[in-house]
Amino acid sequence: MSVSGKKAICFYFQVHQPFRLKRYRFFDLGHDHYYYDDFSNESIMRKVAEKCYLPANNIILDLIQKHKGKFKVTFSLSGLAISQFRLYAPEVLDSFRKLAETGMVEFLAETNAHSLVSLKSRSEFERQVTNHKKMLKEFLGVEATSFRNTELIYSDTIGMWVAEMGFKSILTEGAKHVLGWKSPNFLYCNSLNPRLKVLLRNFVLSDDIAFRFSNRDWNSWPLTAEKYASWINKLAPKSELINIFLDYETFGEHNWKETGIFDFLSHMPGAVLKKTPFRFMTPTEIADILQPVSAISVPSPISWADEERDITAWLGNELQVAALDKLYSLAGKVNKCEDALIKKDWEYLQSSDHFYYMATKFFSDGAVHAYFNPYETPYDAFMNYMNVLSDFEIRLQKLFPDTAEQDQIFKLGTQVIEKDMLIEKQANEIQKLSKKIAKTRPDMRPAIKKSIVKLTAKTTAEKGLEKDNKSLDKKQTIASSKEIVTKITAGKSKSKRLNK
């Protein structure tokens, strides 16, 4: 059955934490430019670090050392998660770096902000992926060669973009409506660019750990490492590749330590290696070693969220569509801008979580949605986000006005600044020249001094005038500054004449 004779199992964990927004009223618009709820961001990060990231990283490090090159895992750390580690839990970043140094762990590239940009704009998408690659290089010292999009969102087009950026493989959901009769347990390739390999998540085996592990009503409870390995072994004759993709918070956070999830994690690799023909591999290795069985066609985007496995968790209602449209309508201006704070806010505001909170599926069924949601209702989430976005827009508006009138004022403003600089330059020159004159013609000093004093007085007077004008009428200012310039040029030639 197997083309290459090798069987692979891929464990991949998603690590992401959003920057949650504080309650932002419309009274704050235009005054308060800090949008984040530091307390909940820090306390959640600390809690998850203690309960999940640190203990799980330790176990994985032990497993890697114990199995000497046979156990491999894959992580994706969103840029926002890395930023939060740096702010609130630097030791977590250190422990990830330790994992990276073993060489047994692959880190995947994604959009830096864990954003939905792949549904909106290619250029912005590529910019964010490049940023994330840089971040991985800087903080973990790794070069990412495989890709996963936010929440495993994937379509043929997104795959093509990723392929053209040079990535070898991409991870996504083995959604039933895409696969049909096909099995997720093989390697596929992108239908537009077959060089990109597509790894499909086996959602049954993945959700066994993620959602069912601590459910006592489940008929297979308790799930042990041996039982799990035997299920995988059952699949062996008919599969080449098993992809188990999970939220990293599955360990210790969604399933508490008391459920035995950490024991499961520490025994599972041994059981899989002993009882099954599968070997642990990372996505890049899989792309190099295994042969794809066919292309997979995904015309409209899929993801790993909810029962529908589509993007309705983020773009399922009018609110979400309006918010996302508004957000990306600002992209052009943000890209013109060099302000570090604006760039940072732009990134934080893009994270998909803000849109997830606005899902109205929450009204019918949405235990998972409710679990992560800091807002009482989706309407609340929407209002808060839009207020923040409106303030962000005001800030951009100040920098980059968009109506013709605003634009003119902005242009005149820059002209004024340019003129200011010119005035200063020429004032300096005058000073230099006057010094020179003073040196060369000591006999003429009093006369020259007089004229220079006159000139400087003029310049300062006009500068003052200009300041007043700035608030009144920019056009006038330009005229007056032009005047100043001509006067100064006149003054310059005068002093030159004097010099002669």
Added chain:
Amino acid sequence: MLDMSDVYIMPSVSEPFGISPLEAMQSNVPVIISKQSGVAEILTHAVKTDFWDIDAMADAIYGILNYPALSNMFIKNGKEEVIRLKWDNSARHVRDIYYRVIANKTY
């Protein structure tokens, strides 16, 4: 009157039920009600604030007036919700509970 309104607000300190927001929703007007009103218990598609929280109320008014998507959602979902509120449904619900209790009887 409701036809000319953009938003309906019932900031009651205490309200046994409050049928007027339902009339507003019926007439395609988004509603803001206080959590302390009886009607808040049965409505999902309405902004609910504490009666003393004027900041939240002002914020909600601003939101509904400025973000058309929000107002549209309230109008659409509110209308659906209010149409579903019928004595028939409540009566059926009570009858179902009786049936269920009778079916489970243990003597």
